[in-house]
Amino acid sequence: MTPLPARSELPPLVPREVFLGNPTRAQARISPDGTRLTYLAPSSTNVLNVWLRTIGKSDDKMITNDTKRGIRAYFWAEDGKHVLYLQDVGGNENFHVYSVDLASNQVKDLTPFEGVRAQNLLVDRNHPNEVLVGLNQRDKSVFDMHRIDLTTGESKLDTQNPGDVQGWGTDAAFVIRAAEAQGSDGSTIIRVRDSATAPWRDLITLSAEENGSFVDFTADGKSVYVETSLGSDVTRLVRLDATSGKELELLASDPRCDVGGIMVNDVTHKVEAVGFNYLRNEWKVLDPALTADFDALKKAHSGDFAIVSRDHPDRTWIVSYTVDNGPVATYAFDRKSKKATFLFVNQPALEKAQLGSREPVVIPARDGEKLVSYLTCPVGVPRKNLPMVLYVHGGPWARDVYGYDPTAQWLANRGYAALQVNFRASTGFGKRFLHLGDKQWGGTMQDDLTDAVKWAVDQGIADPKRVAIMGGSYGGYATLAGLTFTPDVYKCGVDIVGPSNLKTLLGSIPPYWATIRKTFDVRMGEMDKDSVLNYKCSPLFHVDDIKAPLLIGQGQNDPRVNVRESDQIAAAMRAKNLPVEYVVYSDEGHGFARPENRMDFYGRAENFLSKHLGGRSEAFVEVKGAAAQMK
Structure with missing residues (x-):
């Protein structure tokens, strides 16, 4: 094994808790009247809770008590x-919805129904005492919308799901007048109605090959804003007539990528700005009244910014900035003075750390497709012949974006190059690129990852004998696929909540995904009709080809990727005397929320990678309070 560069050439080892533990503060939100600030921070027992502060004072107090x-x-x-x-x-x-009464400090469960999930929460400033919540109480496969009184906790059925609706939208009067449904062929149907008692009508239908979604109504309710790829490869933001569905106006588009963040004024219901994220996020300001604000925000701090909270008078914005090589910074922006006041960073210890640049790169696939990727290399050593971890995003219908990535920086600090690839089927790059991944789990989607490794080797960045693959959810599947379908490429793999058998995965998805079930059929293959394909693409049935050791981390209660997905491949590898380490966390689901469990698993992963690739590591000791069970 080629040794790593001398330890003295690398920057000091940053404790993994700084990268992967709880933030010191995060997710700031301003109160509607602009006088108070809330944020997430750990309790004395290191459990994230909501804290409250009066702006201009140091009277911070914890207002929730999650333990x-x-x-x-x-x-x-x-x-x-x-x-x-x-x-x-x-x-x-x-998930349940809990309400904290700030006057009495009383916490109330607004949806106290066992086995019921809450989602699609909607609020409106003109109806301050109400919240609309989707609940699958009547039928576990669909969500009816309930209107809940925050003062009394009383809940009333507002709109019943006809059986195919996956999301809802309201108008300026806080009346549910829009619905997104899935057709039997996988199409997306955007429906509208004229009032709470009027019949629904289909406004537009997007085939399974198209992308799109409802955004908002205009203030008069006569038009709707939607994202749609109709007539385009990428999604565009358009305004449609709410009666005919005719396109009235193109508000924003970018030929390189889909619509990203959309900033809508909750009083005027006008779209003020739209974000587009190809390599990095770029804002297109539509309302000239905000141009000076955005210009000032660009100068306040480096990196890409997002407006995460606004008060009702619209005097103060809470703005977060992400940079590739430092912590996430949060500011309060005064619109009158155009002054941004620093509030906090999410992890102060990172400010003094020497972190690598997370460089956007476009990698060519073997068939010429362009793969937007991000490369993070260690600081202090040449970018040459490095051990590398290919860190694969989940979804797979998601994407990696520019900015601070704790896992990539943790890997780079240990001496590895970290490469993150937006393989075909990743979202954000248009419908053609998305659907190139249809029924390609383990196929061309995996080829893109293999091609990215080859690119890094050909560039002289990666040592071909010291490459690992790692990821969670779909990234965990890609890890298993990498070790089985391209066993000579990877020295080892780290699989976090990844499926090993596509048939059992499709047979065990949560009941409340019923309204998007056809999406899985189109993009992955139908469980029975495409059983041969799914068998071929399931790593479980190719265990004989594995040559590299594997570490698996799994949540016992995972509702998306059942624990049996990890059980069965660990058992199959052991039956063949193949090296596998398998740890299950009894109080976790699809990922590791508790910091004790994160520190435990990533400590194991760090030492596993060090053993097989030669990188640096902190000593591992089992973490007190972790719910780890070695299987």
């Missing part, structure tokens, strides 16, 4: 009297 998984999603109610957050149990993803 297990930590809160990861929350927002202000429009009345300014309540903060709402989501929480599940043990990673089962049956």
Whole structure:
């Protein structure tokens, strides 16, 4: 094995907890009246909770008391009297909506139904005491919309799902007047109605090969904003007539990529700005009144920014900045003075760390497709003949984006090049690129990853004898596929909650994915009709070809990738006397939410990679409080 560069050439080892543990503060949100700020921060027992501060004071206090998984999603109610957050149990993803009364500090479960999942939460500033919530209480496969009174907790059925709706939208009067449904052929149908009692009508239908979604109604309710790829490879933001579906106006588009973030004013219901993310996020400002604001924000801090919260008077914006080689910074922006006031970074210890640049690169695939990718190399050593980890994103209908990536920086600090590839089937690059991945799990989708490794080797960046593959969810599948279908490419693999058998995966998806089931049929293959294809592309049935050691991490309660997916490939490898380490976390689901479990697994992964690739590592000791079970 070629040795790593001398340890003295690399920067100091940053504790993995700095990269992969809880942030010190994150997700700032401003109150509707602009006087208070909330954010996520750890409790004294290192569990993420919501904290509250009066702006201009240092009276920070914790207003929730989660003691297990930590809160990861929350927002202000429009009345300014309540903060709402989501929480599940043990990673089962049956999220409940909780309300914190800021006057009494009382926490109330607004959806106290066992085995029921809440999603599609909607709020409106003109109806501050209400929240609309989708619940699969009546039928586990679909979500009916319920209107909940925040003061009393009373819930009433607002709109019943006819059986095919996957999402809902409201108009300026907070009436549900839009629905996104899936047709039997995988098409997306955007429906509208004229009032809460009027019949639904199909406004536009997007075939399974098209992309699109509802965005908002105009203030008068006569037009709708939608993202659509009709007539284009990429999605465009357009305004349609709410009666005829005729396109009235093209608001924004980019020939390189789909529409990204959309900034809509919640009073005027006008689109103010649209983001497009090819290599990096670029904002197109549509409302001239915001041009000076965006110009000022570009100068306030380096990196790409997003407006994450606004008060009702629209005087103050909370803005987050992401850079490739430092922590995420949060500012309060005063629109009148155009001054951005620094609030915090998510991990102060990173400010002094020497982190690698996360470079956008476009890699050619063997058939000429362009793969937008991100390369992070260690600091202090030449970019030559490095051990490399191919870190594969999940989804697969998702994408890697520019900015700070804790896993990539952790790997680079240990001495590895980290390569992240947007393989075909990744989203954001148009419908053609997305659908090039249809029924290509283990096929051309995997070829793209292999081609990216070859590119890194040909560039002299990666040592071909020291390449690992690692990822979660689909990235875990890609890890298993890499070790089985291209066994000579990888020295080892790290699989996190990855499926090993596509037939059993398709047979065990959650019941509430029924309204998007046809998407899986189109993009992966039907469980029975395409059984031969799914057998061929399932790593479980090609275990004999594995040559490299494997580390598997799995949540016991995973509702998306059942624990049996990991059980069966670990058992198959052991039956062949192939090297596999398998750890299950009894209180986790699709990934590791609790920091104790994250530190435990990534400690194991760090030492596993060091053993097989030669990188640096902290000593591993089993983490107190982790729910690890070696299988």
